[in-house]
Amino acid sequence: MTTLSSDFARQSSILRLACGAGGGEVLPAGLRGGVVAIGNFDGVHRGHQAVLAKTLQLAKERGRPAIVLTFEPHPRSFFNPAQPVDRLTDAQEKAAILGLLGFDAVVEQAFDKAFSSLTAQQFIERVLLERLGASEVITGVDFHFGAKRQGNPEFLLQAGEKYGFGVSLIEPFTDEGGAIVSSSRIRACLAEGDVVQAAGLLGYRYTLASRVIKGKQLGRTLGFPTANMALPEQTGLKHGIYAVRFRSADGSVYDGVASFGRRPTVDSDGSALLETFIFDFSGNLYDEFCAVSFFAYLRGEEKFDSLDALMVQMREDEAEARAVLASVKPLSLLDSHLTFSGR
Incomplete structure (x- = not known):
């Protein structure tokens, strides 16, 4: 079991198990035979939540544990390490969100050379049957697995009939306008600073979590002390100023800019x-693992002629952010837990 260091972990209870191609942490006997959702689930967005909701429903109906099988690192990052994926949720955040949704465990399968070399049949036998003892598998209709993506939905259905586990394939989830909800679409919104549309697709406010580090402390001398976080270079969020909510390690939530x-x-x-x-x-x-949730894009980055001019703009940004945040409401129960609880 891995203990999460962020506050998300305090809000949810979920077992995290790390597994390699040849083995890993042992799934407790009480979790074997579960209903298993399979996918990367980066962002755990509304499309993913359709797969996950079906998993939770079947688990409840059958009196079985609800399990998520996911992959670390993201397969695209493994195959192209020079251009790692801009993760919408890292492993810690993703597991905690899954816990909030009601899952009992997340199995983080190491996506490495050994695992990527497994055939589709080996994936069925070693992972789904031997490691998980899956009674039912739920995934999207476009799920492929095994070396060279040789395993497809039809292969999975046939394996289920052969070995006695159920298979449910979920069609892509579309939003109110009929467009498919996807992680890549959300990343495109964030690249434009459109955190409002991104939140509509996620079902909760986009959130970045990291450890607070020491900066140059210039803001403190200007009367605007800041909590500074270094983020992965591939973070694709548009540079600029945002109205946000900040969650500290003890679960307290504050408005901010x-x-x-x-x-x-x-x-x-x-x-x-x-x-x-x-x-x-x-x-x-300092050194606390905290989270920042984004509610509105206020303006782009600017270079000011003086620190005095910068301070004038910062006061305006503060006033605008306070006004924006004064009237916000939760988008969902998940959003309420992530960005409103503790207030």
Whole structure:
């Protein structure tokens, strides 16, 4: 079992098991024979939630544990390490969200050379049967598995008939406009700074989680102390200023305004940094694993002629963010847990 370090873990109870192609942590006897959802589930968005809801429904009907089988790292990152996927949720966040949804365990299958070499038949035998003892499998209609993607939905259905486990294939989920909800579509929204549309597709506000680090502490001297987070280079969120909610490691939630980018006024050559000015807060957050949820894009990055001009704009940003956040409401029960609980 892996203990999560972020506050998401305090809100949910889920067992995380890490497995390699040849073995790994042993699935407890009480979790074998479960109903298993299979997928990457990056973002655990509304399309994923359709697969997951069916899994939870069947698990409840059959009196079986609800299990998620996912893969770490993302397969696309394994096959193209020079261009890793911009993850909407890392392994910790994803597992915690799955716990909030009601799952009993997430099995994180190591996607490495050994695993990628397994044939489709070996995947069925070693992972679904030997390791999980799956009684039922739920996945999308486009699921492929095994070396060179040789396993397809038809292969999975035939294996289920042969070995005695059920198979449910879920059609792609479409939004109110009839467009398919996908992780790549959400990333495209974030690249444009459209966190509102991204939230509509996710079913909750887009959230970034990381450990708070020490910065240059310039904001503190200007009266705007910030909690700084370094993020993966591939983070595709548009640089700019956002109205946000900040969750500290103890579960407390605060409104705030955040800057994501390279700080052109004071440090134009620096790497991208997420800096959050937390409203009505005083305390030490250094080295805590915290989360920032994005509610609205306020403006792009600007280079100001002076620090005084920057401070004037920061006060305007604060006022606008406070106004935006004063009227927000949860998009879903999941969104309420992630961005409203603890207030």
